[in-house]
Amino acid sequence: MSKFLEVTNLNVTFPTQDGEVRASNEVSYSVDLGETLAIVGESGSGKSVSNLAVMGLHNPTRTKITGSAVLNLANGPVDVISASAETVRRLRGKAMSMIFQDPMSALHPFFTIGDQIAEGWHLYNKGSKKDGIKKATEMLEIVGIPDASSRVHDYPHQFSGGMRQRAMIAMALVNNPSLLIADEPTTALDVTVQSQILKLLKDLQKEFNMAIILITHDLGVVAEVADRICVMYGGRIVENGTVDDIFYRPEHPYTLGLLNSVPRISDGQSHRLRAIPGQPPSLISLPSGCAFQPRCEYSSKVTSGACNSTVPSLSDKGSGHLSRCHLDVADLNNLVKDKA
Amino acid sequence: MTENILELNNLTKFFPAKAGGIFSRAKGEVRAVDGVSLTVARGETVGLVGESGCGKTTVGRTVMKLYEPTSGQIVFDGQDITNLKRKEMKPIRSKMQMIFQDPFSSLNPRHTVGTIISSSYTIHDIEPEGGVEHSVRELLTLVGLNPEHINRFPHEFSGGQRQRIGIARSLALKPKLIVADEPVSALDVSIQAQVINLLDDLQKELGLSYLFVAHDLSIVQHISDRVVVMYLGKVMEMAPTRELFANPRHPYTKALLSAVPVADPKMGRSRERIILQGDLPSPVNPPSGCVFNTRCWKAQDICRTAVPETIQVTPLQTVACHFPEV
Ligand SMILES: Nc1ncnc2c1ncn2[C@@H]1O[C@H](COP(=O)(O)OP(=O)(O)O)[C@@H](O)[C@H]1O
Ligand SMILES: Nc1ncnc2c1ncn2[C@@H]1O[C@H](COP(=O)(O)OP(=O)(O)O)[C@@H](O)[C@H]1O
Ligand code: SF4
Ligand code: SF4
Ligand SMILES: [Mg+2]
Ligand SMILES: [Mg+2]
Secondary structure: OOOOEEEEEEEEEEEEOOEEEEEEEEEEEEEOOOOEEEEEOOOOOOHHHHHHHHOOOOOHHHOEEEEEEEEEEOOEEEEOOOOOHHHHHHHEOOOEEEEOOOHHHOOOOOOOHHHHHHHHHHHHOOOOHHHHHHHHHHHHHHOOOOOHHHHOOOOHHHOOHHHHHHHHHHHHHOOOOOEEEEEOOOOOOOHHHHHHHHHHHHHHHHHHOOEEEEEEOOHHHHHHHOOEEEEEEOOEEEEEEEHHHHHHOOOOHHHHHHHHHOOOOOOOOOOOOOOOOOOOOOOOOOOOOOOOHHHOOOHHHOOOOHHHHOOOOOEEOOOOOEEOOOOOHHHHHHHHHHHO | OOOEEEEEEEEEEEEEOOOOHHHOOOOOEEEEEEEEEEEEEOOOEEEEEOOOOOOHHHHHHHHOOOOOOOEEEEEEOOEEOOOOOHHHHHHHHOOEEEEOOOOOOOOOOOOOHHHHHHHHHHHHOOOOOOOHHHHHHHHHHHOOOOHHHHHOOHHHOOHHHHHHHHHHHHHOOOOOEEEEEOOOOOOOHHHHHHHHHHHHHHHHHHOOEEEEEOOOHHHHHHHOOEEEEEEOOEEEEEEEHHHHHHOOOOHHHHHHHHHOOOOOHHHHHHOOOOOOOOOOOOOOOOOOOOOOOOOOOOOOHHHHHOOOOEEEEEOOEEEEOOOOOO
């Protein structure tokens, strides 16, 4: 069975003065209606670039994109990578929508919230200006803005940060898209507002049976909302599994490192954090082998020296849990046990 | 020698409310910090938490006397510094230093790392033992940077490394207290852990005290001995870290802690969550009575009329609420 969105071997490169930036490198993932896929990784690992490609939002003259991203729509599949710009433009805002960390990147300061939500609706629906505002009001109610019928006439600056985030969600969902890509939607918000927004997204997902891709670097957020998780490092997906696979049976040293480096509310504070040493790689001059090798504490255990010479392939060791590492999973688990 | 390196007694800092922006209709004062009392003992780390806009940065900057306090008292190292003039502050400023959130904008891009770190010596007219360059190299080593990089510029370093440069600069004059304002918020998790470990090590090595401002509660829990919870310019609760996280007594603390996502799916699924309704009220017109009453699920009539006293629920835990949790 194919899923609603299927991204396969996506490559996105930016030619720059310093060389080619390989921001998205053989990236494959899929997400189905009603499902939440989280994409996690440090900043610069290629999370946004990959998903902007799915949305058709890269500048075609300054970006090289290969691979495919197929939307399995009711009236047949469409590959948004090879489709015409016009086709993708018509899918955007209708079949698929995207929200961002900074709502002001999506909201225009000089127009009312209502007009901006209505504008998206008018693109795909026949109706008067009044109908548009009615729809906008309804959307603001859905996303939990109190007193929506009067706030619909407000300008963005009259909204608080959390309310702007809700308004942007209302705007993205006005045409009832099947896929919502949320790029760090709560990163700039306080935890109290974050939990409101995450709950809102979950509720809306249930109500409209949406596929959600949640891009974030926050493992706590991921643990709470994701069904599946892709971990990205250096432009590649290094691990892909269910939320329980990733948190309880991690198979990649980078995932392990990430999990170890977050302080947890539950544990005592006395222990030292297990930081990952070093820095993330530059995407211009990736190492010839595994991109994580310079920071990996286990690379010396791969006696063949393959970590330095060959990019490991993303392989399935069973039950759809994929990992990109030369080390055998059983060996890794033994090494982790020995350390503890 | 007093036990506390820092004491704040009923500290307030009000700003004139500007016309325009989100407070356009309101006139009067922004009550950014409204009667805050707290202490930091020598060698202790006190975490200051609360939603953005609750006054954490203003507390930090007022302690540093970057803002003149509106009223109240600041006692640093046994000396009342509340009304000290700029000149009189100079020798004290070397004993307390601040680290900022944004490691990029807080470093002058046109200066080398060496110049940036040694600026402390120049400003205070101090010749460190062994000479300036020697000291800067030592500081770079101390914070885990390569001393050979003394002549490089900030843009040649990553975010985590730039934060280390900021820390090295703040350590140059051997301070006793460091006010760290969201020092790791801009960094990736794997790099956050490196910087947190560094701050831990430096504290042990140099006997530093930290006033650690952050909105990330898991980090605060990890690094702090005690935690102060603020809401709309006021202290809601104060307790040793363990007690605060295990048994929060203020409804706001309880809601705040329950909103923190936990990196453990099973625990997250089973956890009871309090989702606060509505937004933070404006600090220009804070609610009467208890400032939290507009969002508190326990609020009674008295909460809207009477400001709750700060009560001691255990010898080390205080809470400002008419109906604290048990
Ligand atoms: N338009 C562009 N031109 C050149 N490089 C880019 C462009 N957009 C993104 N990049 C680079 O691609 C890499 C991945 O970026 P991004 O996907 O935004 O990372 P993140 O995982 O933080 O979302 C980064 O190194 C970034 O600097
Ligand atoms: N220089 C200033 N002038 C006017 N208002 C300010 C100033 N600095 C902070 N404020 C206001 O004071 C309140 C507290 O701000 P701040 O201390 O920065 O909070 P936090 O650090 O907890 O996010 C906010 O409402 C903020 O808008
Ligand atoms: S392939 Fe080698 S370097 Fe890469 S994560 Fe696995 S063990 Fe580490
Ligand atoms: S005083 Fe009343 S409103 Fe304030 S926190 Fe306590 S119960 Fe809630
Ligand atoms: Mg991004
Ligand atoms: Mg602040």
